[in-house]
Every structure is written in C-alpha cells, then in structure tokens.
Amino acid sequence: MTEKPKYNDTYYEFTQIESRLITLWNETEIKLSDIDPPIDWRMVFGNDNPVEIEVGCGKGRFLLEASKRCPEINYVGIERAPKYVQHTRERLLKHNAKKVLIVWSDAPYFVNCYVADNSVKAYHVYFPDPWPKKRQRKRRIFNNDLWIQGLIRTLQPNGGQIHIATDYAEYFHEIHDRLTQPPPLFYVPPDSMEMEHIPTNFEMKYVKEGREIYRAVFALRER
Numbered sequence: 596m597t598e599k600p601k602y603n604d605t606y607y608e609f610t611q612i613e614s615r616l617i618t619l620w621n622e623t624e625i626k627l628s629d630i631d632p633p634i635d636w637r638m639v640f641g642n643d644n645p646v647e648i649e650v651g652c653g654k655g656r657f658l659l660e661a662s663k664r665c666p667e668i669n670y671v672g673i674e675r676a677p678k679y680v681q682h683t684r685e686r687l688l689k690h691n692a693k694k695v696l697i698v699w700s701d702a703p704y705f706v707n708c709y710v711a712d713n714s715v716k717a718y719h720v721y722f723p724d725p726w727p728k729k730r731q732r733k734r735r736i737f738n739n740d741l742w743i744q745g746l747i748r749t750l751q752p753n754g755g756q757i758h759i760a761t762d763y764a765e766y767f768h769e770i771h772d773r774l775t776q777p778p779p780l781f782y783v784p785p786d787s788m789e790m791e792h793i794p795t796n797f798e799m800k801y802v803k804e805g806r807e808i809y810r811a812v813f814a815l816r817e818r
C-alpha cells in the first residue's frame with residue numbers, strides 16, 4: 596500500500612511539475628523545469644537593476660505599490676496558491692505594472708534550486724502562514740533550516756535585507772531568534788530605514804481588526 600504523502604511532500608511534488616515564471620511584460624509563462632539553474636536576473640529583466648523578492652505575495656498589493664514607488668528595482672513575487680497568482684497577475688496588468696516577475700512555486704524550492712548566490716538585494720515576507728497549532732508548527736517557513744540557509748546564501752553581502760511583518764507575536768520572536776542566532780544576520784532598528792513600509796492586504800485587514808503588527812528588518816553583515 597502506498598503511504599499517503601505528507602503535507603510538504605504533496606507541495607513538493609506539485610511544485611516540481613507546475614512551477615513557472617510568469618513575465619507580464621511579454622505575457623510569457625516558462626516552466627521552471629525548462630530552465631537551467633541558476634536564474635540569470637539580467638537575462639530575465641534585461642537590465643542590471645537590484646532584485647527584491649516578495650515571498651507569498653497573496654493578492655499582490657505590495658508588489659504593485661513597491662514597483663510604482665521604486666521603478667529602479669526588479670521585483671519578483673513568489674506565490675504557490677494558483678488563485679493568488681491569478682489575482683496578482685490581474686491586479687498588476689490592470690494597473691500596467693508589467694515589470695514584475697511572478698513565480699508560481701513553493702518559495703523554498705524556488706530559492707534553494709534556482710536563485711544564484713549573492714543575487715538578491717532584499718526579501719519581503721509579510722504575514723507568513725503562522726500555523727498556530729502546535730502539531731503544525733513544523734510547517735512554518737522559518738522553521739526550515741534550508742530556507743534560512745537559502746536566504747543567507749542568495750542575499751547580497753554587506754547589507755542584503757529580509758523584511759518581516761506578522762500579527763503573531765510568538766512567531767515573530769521565533770523568526771527573530773532563528774534569523775539572528777547565530778549571525779550573520781542582525782536586527783536593524785526601524786528608525787534607520789529609508790522607505791516607509793507598504794501595507795499588504797493582510798496588514799490592512801488586521802489593522803482594521805485592531806490587531807498588533809510586529810515588524811522587523813534583518814540585514815546581512817559582511818561574510
């Protein structure tokens with residue numbers, strides 16, 4: 596009898612078959628399995644601009660606002676849920692924000708298998724699924740050592756950043772500890788940040804409900 600696949604195995608299998616890059620500017624979808632890793636951002640975007648990646652872009656509000664505010668950044672949104680990929684795609688097209696790359700994939704799979712060393716200026720991870728039940732906590736993305744190693748490997752040395760927001764205090768502290776102990780990442784105090792943050796759909800919903808939001812930036816020290 597075949598064993599029922601575990602939660603992560605199901606996603607992994609789906610990811611390997613279905614993952615694709617969606618380039619809005621020329622309306623193209625490329626299967627990840629047809630690409631030789633690592634991805635050359637210069638080839639994809641046709642320029643040398645810095646790359647910032649949003650993980651779990653949901654309905655695409657951050658990508659839309661950030662790409663309008665910072666046209667000199669190449670934005671990438673990774674999302675694994677097809678309905679949110681579609682939502683983000685339609686939203687960006689509607690507002691003519693076509694210079695964004697959408698990656699329909701599982702973020703750890705994409706980052707670990709396709710993103711080149713030192714090639715990302717910043718990651719944005721807003722309201723990652725908190726998996727509040729004790730038995731589900733192992734599904735948390737920041738509970739995955741390979742994921743954290745992948746972030747560190749792919750960030751630009753000397754200042755590459757990870758931006759985090761969550762409404763879940765206990766998860767926030769866990770993320771803080773997992774990213775900073777041991778180094779090379781360190782916590783950046785909020786008053787040293789240049790750009791005002793862009794609220795995502797989840798943030799707007801939670802603020803309306805009166806929930807507290809925990810937010811932090813972590814940066815990479817020299818390797």
Ligand SMILES: C[S@@+](CC[C@H](N)C(=O)[O-])C[C@H]1O[C@@H](n2cnc3c(N)ncnc32)[C@H](O)[C@@H]1O
Nearest residue numbers: 651652653674675676701702721722795796797
């Ligand atoms: C709670 S929602 C937050 C959406 C958005 N960041 C916001 O703040 O409005 C979490 C999102 O992350 C996506 N997600 C969760 N795990 C993921 C993974 N491993 N890879 C890619 N996307 C993921 C979910 O599908 C969902 O869209």
